Amino acid sequence: MNRVFIALLIAASIAGCSSNTPSTQTQPKFKVALLTPSSVNDSGWSALAYDGLMGIKQELGAEVNNVVAATPQERRDAMRSYAQQGYNLVIGHGYEYNQDGIEIGPDFPKTVFVSSSGTKTAPNVGTFRFYLEQGMYLLGMTAAKMSKTGVIGMVGGPEVPSIESTFVGFEAGAKSVRPDIKVLKAYTGSNDDVNKAKQQTLALIDQGADFIIHQTNAAAGGVFEACKERQIFAFGTNSDQTSAAPDTVLASAVIIAKPAFIQLAKEVRAGTYKGEVRLVGMDVGAIGIAWNPALKPRVPKEVLDMVADAESKMKSGALVAPKNEF
Amino acid sequence: MNEVLGILSAMLSIGTPLMIAASGETVLERAGVLNIGLEGVMLCSAFFAFLTDSATHSPWLGLAAGVVSAVLLMAVSSAFVIKFACDQVVTGTAVNLLSLGITGSLFAFAFGKTGKLVAVESVPKNEAFLSLNPLMLLAAAAPLFAWILLTKTRWGLAARGCGESPESVSALGFSVIKTRLQASGFAAVCAGIAGSYLTIAQTNSFAPNMTAGIGFVVLAAVTFGRWSIAGTVFASLLIALGYGAQFWLKAKQTAIPYQLFDALPYLSALIALICAGRSSSAPASLARPFSPK
Numbered sequence: 372m373n374r375v376f377i378a379l380l381i382a383a384s385i386a387g388c389s390s391n392t393p394s395t396q397t398q399p400k401f402k403v404a405l406l407t408p409s410s411v412n413d414s415g416w417s418a419l420a421y422d423g424l425m426g427i428k429q430e431l432g433a434e435v436n437n438v439v440a441a442t443p444q445e446r447r448d449a450m451r452s453y454a455q456q457g458y459n460l461v462i463g464h465g466y467e468y469n470q471d472g473i474e475i476g477p478d479f480p481k482t483v484f485v486s487s488s489g490t491k492t493a494p495n496v497g498t499f500r501f502y503l504e505q506g507m508y509l510l511g512m513t514a515a516k517m518s519k520t521g522v523i524g525m526v527g528g529p530e531v532p533s534i535e536s537t538f539v540g541f542e543a544g545a546k547s548v549r550p551d552i553k554v555l556k557a558y559t560g561s562n563d564d565v566n567k568a569k570q571q572t573l574a575l576i577d578q579g580a581d582f583i584i585h586q587t588n589a590a591a592g593g594v595f596e597a598c599k600e601r602q603i604f605a606f607g608t609n610s611d612q613t614s615a616a617p618d619t620v621l622a623s624a625v626i627i628a629k630p631a632f633i634q635l636a637k638e639v640r641a642g643t644y645k646g647e648v649r650l651v652g653m654d655v656g657a658i659g660i661a662w663n664p665a666l667k668p669r670v671p672k673e674v675l676d677m678v679a680d681a682e683s684k685m686k687s688g689a690l691v692a693p694k695n696e697f
Numbered sequence: 698m699n700e701v702l703g704i705l706s707a708m709l710s711i712g713t714p715l716m717i718a719a720s721g722e723t724v725l726e727r728a729g730v731l732n733i734g735l736e737g738v739m740l741c742s743a744f745f746a747f748l749t750d751s752a753t754h755s756p757w758l759g760l761a762a763g764v765v766s767a768v769l770l771m772a773v774s775s776a777f778v779i780k781f782a783c784d785q786v787v788t789g790t791a792v793n794l795l796s797l798g799i800t801g802s803l804f805a806f807a808f809g810k811t812g813k814l815v816a817v818e819s820v821p822k823n824e825a826f827l828s829l830n831p832l833m834l835l836a837a838a839a840p841l842f843a844w845i846l847l848t849k850t851r852w853g854l855a856a857r858g859c860g861e862s863p864e865s866v867s868a869l870g871f872s873v874i875k876t877r878l879q880a881s882g883f884a885a886v887c888a889g890i891a892g893s894y895l896t897i898a899q900t901n902s903f904a905p906n907m908t909a910g911i912g913f914v915v916l917a918a919v920t921f922g923r924w925s926i927a928g929t930v931f932a933s934l935l936i937a938l939g940y941g942a943q944f945w946l947k948a949k950q951t952a953i954p955y956q957l958f959d960a961l962p963y964l965s966a967l968i969a970l971i972c973a974g975r976s977s978s979a980p981a982s983l984a985r986p987f988s989p990k
Binding site for chain 1: 699700703706707710711713801804805808809810814816822828831895899901902903905906907909910928940945947948949950953956959967986
């Protein structure tokens with residue numbers, strides 16, 4: 372009796388997973404899939420990719436689908452099954468999908484596998500490299516200029532190369548305007564654990580930090596809550612996170628994936644895409660700074676001018692934000 | 698001094714849900730039921746407390762909703778493990794997966810597909826000193842209540858009997874099923890308060906899977922505490938202190954890999970286990986289903 376119950380439960384959950392049957396095969400439609408490391412409702416890294424996917428859907432009328440695939444097994448299974456279902460473009464949103472694409476790509480020459488960041492390429496495998504370090508650099512400048520204590524902090528989730536690289540950008544920006552600034556860094560090891568993010572942020576504030584930037588994805592609420600309690604400013608990353616803490620988030624370094632995603636999809640549909648590492652930054656409008664309109668008046672004009680100046684220099688290539696290769 | 702307060706504050710913040718949930722779990726395990734689904738129950742109550750708080754702007758209504766949702770979910774899982782004598786580990790795992798799926802989906806449904814980071818109203822907090830809040834009183838009250846319940850009442854004797862030798866309890870005319878269900882109810886209320894605490898008092902926000910293993914840490918605390926209330930409280934506090942020290946050590950910017958500090962809470966729990974020695978052991982019938990003949 373109990374076994375029947377559990378069997379039913381399992382059967383129901385399997386049925387729920389496999390409801391995405393391929394559509395009619397009579398008219399092949401351009402199909403795009405997105406794989407994200409975390410749920411797309413993180414209002415950050417994964418959310419911005421979903422936004423890009425919706426852009427492809429609207430602009431190209433493509434059939435789109437998305438799934439969370441975090442473990443190596445999940446990633447490869449998902450990539451293979453999308454390719455088998457005839458998807459033309461499979462976007463893996465993270466550097467970890469790059470290696471999977473290299474391994475699976477040769478088996479499915481009709482599908483293009485693109486990952487967000489990564490360095491390996493093949494004829495049908497390429498990567499995007501969102502140059503978020505540019506935005507982080509500008510926020511680092513802002514924090515260093517405005518800090519009263521001379522200490523600023525960075526809180527990360529898991530220590531992965533892409534996150535480490537953005538912190539390199541932030542620290543370089545801070546030191547460019549104030550060489551003696553102390554930049555603290557701490558990783559919680561988790562993208563889910565909101566309280567760990569909060570407690571770690573509090574610990575950095577206890578060490579004197581009066582500006583905090585984070586890379587904790589869905590756990591960002593904890594970072595903002597800590598900054599709110601101690602009444603200091605925080606910065607958002609990946610998406611405009613002002614709404615999460617309107618009195619606390621001064622500005623966000625944002626990635627605008629939509630134009631880059633649409634461009635990629637157009638090339639794949641036209642059959643002109645060749646596997647490559649594509650650096651997308653401020654020059655093509657993929658990276659920007661979103662100020663919190665309510666708090667912007669509290670930023671001194673000289674700081675705003677300095678940031679605007681650095682931004683235009685980055686667009687022209689006169690100022691290069693450092694980044695790690697991975 | 699400031700830094701000591703910082704560690705203490707983190708310890709209290711993390712220790713509160715541990716001690717509350719562990720009190721309930723100790724009573725339940727002493728009655729012979731292992732609630733592997735604790736993580737899921739806490740996540741469920743964290744979400745519904747958050748949802749209600751965000752809709753009504755009342756953290757207290759949120760707390761009520763969190764407790765109710767925990768009781769409902771525990772009622773379902775208890776029906777399986779206590780009434781129908783299902784495997785407790787399998788059922789608990791199912792509860793964890795179910796809760797993760799339901800809360801994640803509802804969160805996406807309520808706050809948009811791409812999600813918005815939403816901050817909700819917090820219970821009153823003393824932000825100047827240790828972030829003290831009223832729910833922390835429960836961290837002291839729950840173990841005390843559980844201790845009196847287990848050791849000073851007739852019901853507690855029956856419950857402990859259910860964990861050691863349910864056949865004897867049944868032969869004496871008590872209903873093992875009923876006693877275990879009552880213990881499960883108490884554990885559910887505790888888990889509900891602890892789960893709600895995460896969203897309405899600690900972080901004031903929600904993220905899918907935000908419990909991030911705290912339910913399993915509670916199970917560990919009960920085991921490390923050797924199934925005594927005092928031991929469990931001691932283990933919970935040590936684990937919480939491990940967390941507090943971890944954040945402080947990381948903020949100190951040492952060259953030591955941070956993963957080492959991540960292990961601190963578990964390391965301190967292990968030390969607690971060694972100190973506790975072999976003075977007492979698990980209830981003899983823990984996780985053994987009982988079917989009345």
